[in-house]
Amino acid sequence: MHVAEARIDRASLDEVVNQSGALTGVNVFEQDVILRAAVAREGAGWVAERAAQLGRAAGDPLWQEHAHLANQNAPRFRSHDRFGHRIDLVEFHPSYHALMELAFGSGVHSLGWTAGRPGAHTARAALSYVWNQIENGVGCPTGMAYSAIPSLRLAPEIRSVWERKVLANAYDPRPVPVSEKTGATIGMALTEKQGGSDLRANMTRAVPVGRGGSGGEYRLTGHKWFCSAPMSDAFLTLAQTGNGPSCFFVPRSLPDGTRNRFFIQRLKDKCGNRSNASSEIEYDDTYAILLGDEGRGVRIAIEMAHLTRLDFAIGSAGLMRWALSLTLHHTHNRRAFQRVLAEQPLMRNVLADLCLESEAATLLAFRLARAVDEASAGSQEARLLERILTPVAKFWNCKRVPAFVAECLECHGGNGFIEEQPMARLYREAPLNGIWEGTGNVICLDVLRALQREPDTVAALLAELSLARGADPRLDIAIDALETELSDTRNQEHRARQIAAQIATVMEAALFVRCSIPAAADAFIASRLEGLPNRAFGSLPRDCDLASIVARSRLS
Structure with a gap:
């Protein structure tokens, strides 16, 4: 009798119940x-x-x-x-x-x-x-x-x-000259250990071979503290010339098939982003070609960064979306205290709040993407809007990701914190976009540069916001408050983060009013423009339509 009971207990222990399972069989574009x-x-x-x-x-x-x-x-x-x-x-x-x-x-x-x-x-x-x-x-x-x-x-x-x-839609990892490849990859090696974001502090030297100048050949000597993707086929890098920091193109293989004098010192042991190799490298009489004019390297790097910052605003929104999808899947397929997690009132508040944050990041990022397209087509107004929205969206989306993913992980409980689950990887990934291509302070100072050096960006920003005027009096008040904030030039560097966050939040609210469902727009404005300062996720007012907000964000 005791043996039989033991066998029954053993079988029950091996049975897996009340686990959400993997989120598979979905199409994250088609169902979103x-x-x-x-x-x-x-x-x-x-x-x-x-x-x-x-x-x-x-x-x-x-x-x-x-x-x-x-x-x-x-x-x-x-x-x-x-x-x-x-x-x-x-x-x-x-x-x-x-x-x-x-x-x-x-x-x-x-x-x-x-x-x-x-x-x-x-x-x-x-x-x-x-x-x-x-x-x-x-x-x-x-x-x-x-x-x-x-x-x-x-x-x-x-x-x-x-x-x-x-630009070929092909991946060819072979370490051979570009003439033999079906597709090529590009890496970057800009920062150095003594300077970081201060690119003008770089010490790598460039010596011309022959005439020098744009398109001319140079030899580089120096150390780069961060080189992304060191197995790339070529690299964009900065080095000092007689006229200041300049931008160079460094091929990994030379036309004769030999490898360029490009020496990897070590790989970085990073917190996250572990599939991608980051390294320290040294140039020692390394062959390079000057891009643009001498002394224009920082300007060229900033122009590259403008596109990568768009990519980080987009990528951060995408990372948030996947963390949200995993969280909605888990909480709708796991029970606690005799109820599905997602049906618990406090959990529903948290989930709806996360849905709003994810949608806000998506709305802001894709509005910026359209500005890039329109600016490329020659629109001056779009260029001004792109100039201010790029650092704003990069700062705000990247800044929101770590707290967002941490909340999503917590919704999974202990399951979210183990390495076999995807949430742990997303958690380690979340802070990185806020560091790449300028930390938060660097990006907010770029917001100020746009406001101070190109004051017409303020008019372009306010013109965009005016498209949402009249839809909600709370938003109108917030737009007026932002206009007042931007007109105050006192201690702007001290206030730079506040200014960037305010621009981002008001822009997101305006996009909600114009582009989302009324329940989501109302909840966002009530919580972000009228809500508690330093609020935690799950602080939506009691009269919000939480069910509609969550249903809109579930993959369907």
């Missing part, structure tokens, strides 16, 4: 009504079929496993081969190569330049948003390839050889 509407509204509805093809990968168990393995098996650096030859090789897990092939084959890096039709940058943003729900480490190589194109075009001899290979 908020994303689809944003992409169509901002002028890139034509990308829907391509984005849906990529969107299936996020819910595919195969690609989810590739993402897990690529991060669990970090890149390895081999300085020499077994015979003692210097090879400077970074070895990746096969899953990383599979992910790179999917991303580059889908045009995540290239569509903004190859589509040849209005809305190209917004369409490319849609692919990037989707990709950040698959695997974030590969987002670095795709983003660098995307942002490098204007710089490559500064030197006709570089453009003629490299642009077609960089």
Whole structure:
């Protein structure tokens, strides 16, 4: 009798119940009504079929496993081969190569330049948003390839050889000259250990070979503290010339097939983004070609950063969306205290609040993407709006991600904190976009530069906000308060974060009023414009339509 009872107990222990299971079988583009509407509204509805093809990968168990393995098996650096030859090789897990092939084959890096039709940058943003729900480490190589194109075009001899290979929808990891490759990747090596974001403090030196000048050959010597994706085929880098910091193109392989004098010192052991290799490198009489004029390097780097900052605003919104989708799936498929988690009143408040935050980030990012498209087409008003919204959206979306993902992880309980689950990886990933291409303070100071050096950006911003006037008196008051804030020039550097956050929040509220459902717009305004300062997620007022807000964000 006791033996039989023991067997029954053993069987019951092996039975798995009340676990939410993996979120699979979904299409994160096709089933996301908020994303689809944003992409169509901002002028890139034509990308829907391509984005849906990529969107299936996020819910595919195969690609989810590739993402897990690529991060669990970090890149390895081999300085020499077994015979003692210097090879400077970074070895990746096969899953990383599979992910790179999917991303580059889908045009995540290239569509903004190859589509040849209005809305190209917004369409490319849609692919990037989707990709950040698959695997974030590969987002670095795709983003660098995307942002490098204007710089490559500064030197006709570089453009003629490299642009077609960089924009090819192909991934070719072989360490061979570009002439032999089906596709090429671009890395960046800008910062140095003594300067970080202060690029003018760089100490790497460049010496011309012959005439020098734009398109001329130089030799570089120096150390770079961060080099992203060191197995790339070429790199954009900064070095000092007699005329100041200048931008250079450094090919990894030379035309004769030999490797350039580009030496990896070590790989960074990072908190997150572990699938992507980041390194320290040294130049020692390294061959390089000058892009643009001497002394214009920081300006060129800022122009590159303008596109990468768009990508971080988009990518952060995509990361938030995947964390939210995982959280909605878990809380609707797990019970506690005799009720489904998502039906508990306090949990419903938290979930609805997270849904609002995710939608706000998406609305802001894609409005910026349209401004980039319109500015590229020659609109001066769009250029001014893009100038101010780029740092604002980069700062605010990147700043909101860590707290957002932490709340999503907490909704999973202990399951969210173990490495086998995707939430742990997203949690470690969340702070990085706020560091890349300028930390929060650097970005907010750029907001001030836009306001002070190009004051017409204020008029463009207020004109955009005026489109939402009259829809909600609380929003009208907030727009007036922002206008007053922007007109106050006292101690602006001290107030820079407050100014950037205020612009972002009022812009998001205006976009909610114009683009979302009334329940979501009302809840956002009530909680963000009228709500408690330093509020926690789950602080929505009692009369908000929480059910409609959550239902709108569930993949359906």
